Amino acid sequence: MLRLEGVSASYRGLKALQGVDVAVEAGEVVAVVGANGAGKSTLLKTIAGQVATEGTITFEGQSLRRLAPHRIARLGVALVPEGRRLFPRLSVEDNLRLGAYARRHDPDRFGPLDLVFELFPRLKERLAQRAETLSGGEQQMLAIGRALMTKPRLLMLDEPSQGIMPKLVDDILAAVTRIRGLGVTVLIVEQRLAEALAIADRAYVLQTGRVVMSGPAAAVAADADVRRAYLGI
Amino acid sequence: MTALVLQAVVSGLLMGLIYALVAAGLSLIFGLMDVVNFAHGEMLMLSMFAVLALHGALHVDALLLLPVVALIMFGGGVAVYRLLIARALSVASNRGMVQIFVTFGLAIFLRGAAQFAFGGEFRSINDGWLSNRTVALGPVFLPLPQVAAGLVCLLAFAGLLALSRTEFGRALEATREDRDAVALIGIDRDRIFAFGWGIGAATVGVAGTMLSTFYYVSPSVGLNFAVIAYVTVALGGFGSMLGALAAGLLIGLVESLTALALEPSLKQVGMFAVYLLVLVSRPRGLFGKI
Numbered sequence: 001m002l003r004l005e006g007v008s009a010s011y012r013g014l015k016a017l018q019g020v021d022v023a024v025e026a027g028e029v030v031a032v033v034g035a036n037g038a039g040k041s042t043l044l045k046t047i048a049g050q051v052a053t054e055g056t057i058t059f060e061g062q063s064l065r066r067l068a069p070h071r072i073a074r075l076g077v078a079l080v081p082e083g084r085r086l087f088p089r090l091s092v093e094d095n096l097r098l099g100a101y102a103r104r105h106d107p108d109r110f111g112p113l114d115l116v117f118e119l120f121p122r123l124k125e126r127l128a129q130r131a132e133t134l135s136g137g138e139q140q141m142l143a144i145g146r147a148l149m150t151k152p153r154l155l156m157l158d159e160p161s162q163g164i165m166p167k168l169v170d171d172i173l174a175a176v177t178r179i180r181g182l183g184v185t186v187l188i189v190e191q192r193l194a195e196a197l198a199i200a201d202r203a204y205v206l207q208t209g210r211v212v213m214s215g216p217a218a219a220v221a222a223d224a225d226v227r228r229a230y231l232g233i
Numbered sequence: 234m235t236a237l238v239l240q241a242v243v244s245g246l247l248m249g250l251i252y253a254l255v256a257a258g259l260s261l262i263f264g265l266m267d268v269v270n271f272a273h274g275e276m277l278m279l280s281m282f283a284v285l286a287l288h289g290a291l292h293v294d295a296l297l298l299l300p301v302v303a304l305i306m307f308g309g310g311v312a313v314y315r316l317l318i319a320r321a322l323s324v325a326s327n328r329g330m331v332q333i334f335v336t337f338g339l340a341i342f343l344r345g346a347a348q349f350a351f352g353g354e355f356r357s358i359n360d361g362w363l364s365n366r367t368v369a370l371g372p373v374f375l376p377l378p379q380v381a382a383g384l385v386c387l388l389a390f391a392g393l394l395a396l397s398r399t400e401f402g403r404a405l406e407a408t409r410e411d412r413d414a415v416a417l418i419g420i421d422r423d424r425i426f427a428f429g430w431g432i433g434a435a436t437v438g439v440a441g442t443m444l445s446t447f448y449y450v451s452p453s454v455g456l457n458f459a460v461i462a463y464v465t466v467a468l469g470g471f472g473s474m475l476g477a478l479a480a481g482l483l484i485g486l487v488e489s490l491t492a493l494a495l496e497p498s499l500k501q502v503g504m505f506a507v508y509l510l511v512l513v514s515r516p517r518g519l520f521g522k523i
Contacts, residue, residue: 048417069416078417085414087407094403101404102419150418 001026001185002047002077002154007055009039009046016042018209019055024154029176029186031196031217033226034206040189041082043206044156047187048072048079059154074102078152082159084143088132092123095131095142099149106151115182116145119175137168144175148184155179157188161195173199197221236372241493242486243370247379249485250386251440255458256465256477257393258436264472265409265429268318271336274459275343276434280306280441281450282351285358294362295446296381302442303435310434313339314427340455347452355449363446382443389439393474396432405429409472464508470521479519483507 002024009017016039024030032040045051047059049069057064064072073079087095096116100109117124120141126134131142140160147155157176161169169192177199180186190196197203200217205226213226220226259273270276283302284295321335322328358364366377396402408415408425415422448454465484469476484504491503511519 050413050416068421070419070421073417073419081414081417085411085417087410087414089410090403090406094407097400098403098407098415098420099418101400102421146418 001060002187003056003058004043004047005056007043007046007053007057009042009051009053011042011045011051016051016209017046017053020206020209020211022204022211022214024185024187026153026185027180027183028202029180029188029200031200031203032187032189032206033193033196033203033220036191037208038206039209040206041158042209044079044081044158044187044189047077047156048081070102073150076151076153077156078147078150078154079156080140080143080147080158080160082162084139086131086139086142086146089130091128092131092134092142093127095146096123096149099146100151103151110149112148112151116148119148119178120145135165135168137164137172140164140168140172141175144172144179148179152184154185154187157186157190159189159191161190161192169195193226194221237493238490239371240373241489243373243375244379245486245489246482247375247383247485248489249482250383251444251481252458252461252465252484253478253481254386254389254440255437256462256469256481257390257474258433258440259462260466260469260472260474260477261393261436262429262433263466265405266322266412266426268322268332269336269463270433271333271459272313272340272343273437273462274455274457275340275347276306276309276437276455277441277444277458278347278450278452278455279309279343280438281445281448281454282347283438284442284445285351285356285450288358288361295358295442296362299385299439299442303438306438306441307431307435310430310432311427313434314430318430319423319426344452344455351452353452355451357447357449358445361446376447378443378447382446385439385443389436390474390478393432393436397474401428461504464504466518468508468511468518470518473518473520476518476520 004020004022007017007020020043032043034040042051046053047057047064049064049067049072053065059075059077062075096113097110103109122138123141123145126138131139134142160172173195176186176188188196188200197217197220202215203217203220204211205213205220213220213223255277259270262268262270280302283305284298287293287298287301288295317335317339321331324331363377363381367374368377368380404420404425408422412422461484465477465480469480487503487507488500492500495502
């Protein structure tokens with residue numbers, strides 16, 4: 001479904017990715033793990049078209065390189081970015097409905113709303129509230145909900161557990177598993193190694209911009225080198 | 234005496250509605266993308282000349298030309314964004330300066346072009362439907378063109394408000410909040426920006442059309458209105474439509490009363506005094522969000 005070959009990218013003047021090869025098959029949950037500054041976020045930004053790159057990136061056979069970010073989103077590649085990037089002064093409902101804005105010709109534009117409310121009932125209770133008044137965990141739910149409103153086929157999550165109470169982290173990761181069950185492919189970047197590997201089929205380990213290991217999530221989780229590379233011990 | 238004051242109050246408020254609408258266009262563009270359009274006054278001037286030229290050629294009243302001029306200005310606004318502003322925004326460094334000089338340069342160009350095309354003399358429309366007619370409101374006599382202008386400006390504000398409630402209005406607001414995040418949900422912010430410029434220019438076009446029914450037109454007519462528009466936007470709060478309306482009315486009122494109390498040539502003194510006062514006591518303006 002998604003293929004990166006020899007992808008290099010610079011972010012804020014630094015070489016953040018160097019010759020990265022990544023492949024994601026339809027229906028998978030793939031985790032990208034690694035220490036801070038390993039290039040995990042840059043990898044997702046690169047796919048979303050926010051960072052200039054060298055190498056090949058294709059989604060369902062179509063090259064994503066040089067496509068504007070909004071075009072990539074319309075192809076069905078949704079990024080839930082670091083820091084969530086909601087529209088803080090707009091209501092929860094407006095944030096969600098805007099997710100369907102670009103699908104104006106789809107007769108079932110707001111269809112995914114039911115799914116979003118089923119996954120995150122809290123959002124339904126807070127429809128009229130401004131996004132900025134939500135707690136961190138609720139904001140993350142809203143960010144994922146907004147991304148689901150674009151009807152993505154590939155959902156990319158950048159550190160969904162960041163700044164969130166542990167109890168809500170479980171809810172969010174459970175939701176990711178549910179989303180995958182609906183046939184949406186998931187690429188997740190996460191600091192929390194154990195949690196991310198528990199819901200993933202396969203994983204890539206990044207270290208200073210290179211893929212140092214990849215394989216089944218369980219194998220990566222069991223590997224001592226990964227623990228050393230990831231935890232720095 | 235009371236009749237005189239009442240007269241000044243009402244005509245000041247009517248003029249204030251025009252100021253408010255001119256400022257609304259400026260505020261919309263600024264709020265959306267942090268670009269100050271220094272050619273805003275020249276856009277007003279151009280729309281007035283458009284009315285003059287179309288009126289002269291087709292003998293159609295300015296009121297009927299309103300939608301035509303608004304449409305022309307919308308196209309002009311989109312063109313200015315696509316040809317100039319989008320490029321100015323894509324520079325690697327010193328973006329703020331580039332924006333200022335681009336719109337400032339556009340202003341000088343437009344003024345020169347108008348001078349070249351229409352000449353420098355003052356002109357006016359004297360044979361419109363409403364020209365030289367007045368309406369009596371108790372002791373107050375109001376020129377009909379000003380009354381019509383005030384009403385149209387109010388309607389335009391209602392239109393802007395209605396627009397902000399539409400889905401497109403929400404997208405506009407979202408782009409204003411986070412111009413990078415809208416791309417994540419497939420919204421083309423370039424298109425939104427272009428529309429914003431179109432609507433901003435059409436807004437000033439409506440004000441210009443109504444202004445041309447009772448005000449002299451010349452290539453430099455925009456200068457004075459632009460200064461008032463900047464003051465109005467700062468007074469009302471950057472990016473706030475309601476603020477622009479309130480501040481425009483306030484400025485029209487203060488200007489008119491100052492002219493009455495001091496003398497007409499000093500009419501702007503009061504306005505700037507109020508401006509300084511608000512700036513010192515409430516720097517973000519009356520309705521400012523920032």
